Amino acid sequence: RTDVDWWRDAVFYQVYIRSFADGNGDGVGDLAGIRARLPHLSALGVDALWITPFYPSPMADHGYDVADPRDVEPVFGDLAKFDALLAEAHALGIRVTVDLVPNHSSHRHEWFEAALAAGPGSPERARYLFRDGRGPDGAEPPNNWPSVFGGPAWTRVPDGQWYLHIFAPEQPDLDFTDPEVLADLETTMRFWLDRGVDGFRIDVAHGMAKPEGLPDMLPMEDTGLLDDHGPGDHRFDDDGVHDVHRRVRRVLDEYPGTMAVGEVWVSDDDRLARYLRPDELQLAFNFRLLTADWDVDELRDAVVHSLATVAGTPAPACWVLSNHDRPRHVTRYGGGEVGTRRARAAALLQLALPGAAYLYNGDELGMPDVDLPDEVLQDPIWERSGHTERGRDACRIPVPWSGTEPPYGFSSGAQTWLPMPAGWEPLTAAAQEEEAGSVLSLYRTALALRRTSPAFTGEALRWVPAPDGCLAFRRPGGLVCLVNLSGAPVPLPEGRVLLASADTTGGVVPDDAAVWLHP
Numbered sequence: 001r002t003d004v005d006w007w008r009d010a011v012f013y014q015v016y017i018r019s020f021a022d023g024n025g026d027g028v029g030d031l032a033g034i035r036a037r038l039p040h041l042s043a044l045g046v047d048a049l050w051i052t053p054f055y056p057s058p059m060a061d062h063g064y065d066v067a068d069p070r071d072v073e074p075v076f077g078d079l080a081k082f083d084a085l086l087a088e089a090h091a092l093g094i095r096v097t098v099d100l101v102p103n104h105s106s107h108r109h110e111w112f113e114a115a116l117a118a119g120p121g122s123p124e125r126a127r128y129l130f131r132d133g134r135g136p137d138g139a140e141p142p143n144n145w146p147s148v149f150g151g152p153a154w155t156r157v158p159d160g161q162w163y164l165h166i167f168a169p170e171q172p173d174l175d176f177t178d179p180e181v182l183a184d185l186e187t188t189m190r191f192w193l194d195r196g197v198d199g200f201r202i203d204v205a206h207g208m209a210k211p212e213g214l215p216d217m218l219p220m221e222d223t224g225l226l227d228d229h230g231p232g233d234h235r236f237d238d239d240g241v242h243d244v245h246r247r248v249r250r251v252l253d254e255y256p257g258t259m260a261v262g263e264v265w266v267s268d269d270d271r272l273a274r275y276l277r278p279d280e281l282q283l284a285f286n287f288r289l290l291t292a293d294w295d296v297d298e299l300r301d302a303v304v305h306s307l308a309t310v311a312g313t314p315a316p317a318c319w320v321l322s323n324h325d326r327p328r329h330v331t332r333y334g335g336g337e338v339g340t341r342r343a344r345a346a347a348l349l350q351l352a353l354p355g356a357a358y359l360y361n362g363d364e365l366g367m368p369d370v371d372l373p374d375e376v377l378q379d380p381i382w383e384r385s386g387h388t389e390r391g392r393d394a395c396r397i398p399v400p401w402s403g404t405e406p407p408y409g410f411s412s413g414a415q416t417w418l419p420m421p422a423g424w425e426p427l428t429a430a431a432q433e434e435e436a437g438s439v440l441s442l443y444r445t446a447l448a449l450r451r452t453s454p455a456f457t458g459e460a461l462r463w464v465p466a467p468d469g470c471l472a473f474r475r476p477g478g479l480v481c482l483v484n485l486s487g488a489p490v491p492l493p494e495g496r497v498l499l500a501s502a503d504t505t506g507g508v509v510p511d512d513a514a515v516w517l518h519p
């Protein structure tokens with residue numbers, strides 16, 4: 001790989017900053033904490049980090065409500081701490097990408113406060129989507145769009161107008177038909193690129209453009225992809241969004257070796273492929289693997305669709321099993337021993353596939369979700385859904401580093417922003433460090449092989465014959481990966497075993513296990 005297209009088969013590591021490592025004992029993760037744990041990331045063998053938002057924010061959506069996209073929220077540190085982290089990561093050969101949240105700002109952003117003060121028809125309001133309501137006295141929302149977090153996507157302000165927020169009311173959507181909005185996004189990109197970041201993860205990359213006239217949505221369809229409700233969902237995937245991504249790409253092209261990955265919840269392969277055209281994004285998450293259960297057909301489908309999506313584009317596929325918005329795959333696969341066994345196999349599947357791969361902090365430790373009591377839930381979805389949906393806190397528990405009890409070295413303080421359960425000593429990085437058969441050891445070996453072995457070369461994939469209930473494919477470099485979901489052991493295929501997620505002595509691949517072979 002060159003310094004220009006390093007990202008094509010890179011292993012990225014998502015750092016959910018609140019939950020990764022706390023450097024000052026206040027129970028919330030921060031930039032100094034990440035810096036202190038760089039040796040762990042270097043030993044793990046990741047190529048790049050994605051750090052979730054650490055910008056000034058009233059934290060209505062834990063940072064995805066950005067009040068100033070060109071500074072650091074004090075609870076996470078400051079610009080000097082960011083620069084120090086960046087320099088040290090680069091010294092270790094680890095690139096750093098940061099989150100870009102263009103679709104909306106915080107309601108505490110100076111722009112939104114100016115919009116409220118300036119009133120209807122003002123240029124300040126033109127940066128957002130303010131509209132008059134429907135019905136008598138405009139007392140009804142301008143259209144029927146729901147918020148992703150529950151409730152209507154509109155909130156009324158004292159002078160009677162309504163403003164749009166696809167997510168929480170504290171996250172007013174920006175209007176990208178206003179040239180100032182696009183120009184400000186470019187200024188934010190240059191601010192971080194000039195500091196030396198290697199790229200961006202673009203939040204809600206299928207948002208940012210709304211159809212003319214903001215027509216009512218048609219009934220939601222089940223597209224098979226969780227957050228995509230089909231062509232009738234006018235909130236997302238409007239054609240105008242591609243003008244924004246072309247602008248993003250033009251800026252990135254001025255900084256050779258930088259890249260952007262889009263969070264694009266679009267189920268239609270052809271429509272998703274449009275985000276990956278030569279003058280748009282380098283990567284887009286293939287979310288089907290993130291939403292698939294431990295089922296041979298669902299997993300095969302996820303791989304087939306994802307490869308079909310990128311086939312006609314210059315982009316490689318981009319695989320992710322877990323992130324800060326979805327139940328962790330250990331839990332999705334059943335939890336406990338079974339969930340961990342399957343998660344070990346899924347790790348070998350993800351890391352054998354051609355293209356880039358994203359790990360979510362804690363994947364390398366086999367972290368599960370934690371069922372939290374109501375009183376500690378903090379995700380806006382819990383409130384906005386009227387306590388009918390528990391939100392995403394369960395997959396955001398702080399990472400256990402060492403020790404035998406909470407906070408397991410995550411913080412020197414007693415209280416963590418989300419509680420950590422008892423009994424997690426075996427899950428800690430320190431405990432797994434010592435254990436040859438641990439999930440951590442498996443990830444380290446897998447990433448080392450992926451980086452050094454010629455078996456992983458080539459971006460093509462060919463399915464090879466396998467027993468029923470199994471997935472098996474071959475890479476041009478010679479790697480063969482078999483994943484057994486059949487419910488019973490199957491014969492070990494021909495070839496030299498490079499790595500297995502479970503014991504294959506006796507010439508069998510156990511159920512819920514995967515193996516890498518090189519003839």
Ligand SMILES: O=C(CO[C@H]1O[C@H](CO)[C@@H](O)[C@H](O)[C@H]1O)[C@@H](O)[C@H](O)[C@H](O)CO
Nearest residue numbers: 061064148167203204227263265324325
């Ligand atoms: O649509 C999104 C966008 O998520 C991005 O945007 C959201 C708003 O910025 C933010 O809350 C998420 O953390 C960020 O990843 C979903 O992930 C959705 O929030 C989630 O699945 C709830 O059902």
